[in-house]
Amino acid sequence: MDLIHIGGLCGAILSIIALVKAILKFIKAINDLKNSVDSLKANVKEMKTDFEQSKKTDKNQSKAILSILRQHIIQMTNQIQNKGYIDNEELYCLNNLYDCYKKLGGNCTVDIRYKEVIKLPVQKSKYIEIAKENKKYEN
Numbered sequence: 001m002d003l004i005h006i007g008g009l010c011g012a013i014l015s016i017i018a019l020v021k022a023i024l025k026f027i028k029a030i031n032d033l034k035n036s037v038d039s040l041k042a043n044v045k046e047m048k049t050d051f052e053q054s055k056k057t058d059k060n061q062s063k064a065i066l067s068i069l070r071q072h073i074i075q076m077t078n079q080i081q082n083k084g085y086i087d088n089e090e091l092y093c094l095n096n097l098y099d100c101y102k103k104l105g106g107n108c109t110v111d112i113r114y115k116e117v118i119k120l121p122v123q124k125s126k127y128i129e130i131a132k133e134n135k136k137y138e139n
Contacts, residue, residue, distance in 0.1 A: 062104055069101040070110055077113040086117060087125040094118070 076094060080086045086094070098114050 066101065066104045066106050069097055069104070070106060073097050073101060073110050074113060077117045080117050080120065085121045085123050087123045089125040091118065091122055 073094065076090070076097070080090060080094075094114065094117065098110070101110060
């Protein structure tokens with residue numbers, strides 16, 4: 001074998017080594033990508049589990065809030081009906097409570113109670129007058 005053939009073989013061997021290095025680098029990149037995808041899948045699965053737990057918690061909290069609102073509205077409407085009138089502060093608060101109650105899906109007797117109470121005569125709250133008087137003296 002002469003020097004030209006040896007040089008050609010060395011060049012071919014070096015080219016094959018370079019090609020193998022490139023292929024190994026590509027395989028490593030693919031493995032890194034696969035590991036990233038696997039990690040992402042695990043994160044998505046964990047997020048899904050957390051989301052489902054949050055939905056359950058939110059549903060339970062909404063039920064609890066709905067129950068508290070129902071109880072407070074019933075108590076409030078009983079007191080107002082016993083008085084025979086509603087003052088404007090009570091009306092404002094009752095409207096806000098009822099609005100939240102309805103947005104959470106509330107219904108039943110609260111609707112009837114609310115509709116009856118808001119038909120009652122509205123009177124100015126004595127506390128509004130007291131607050132106005134106090135403001136005069138603060139200035």
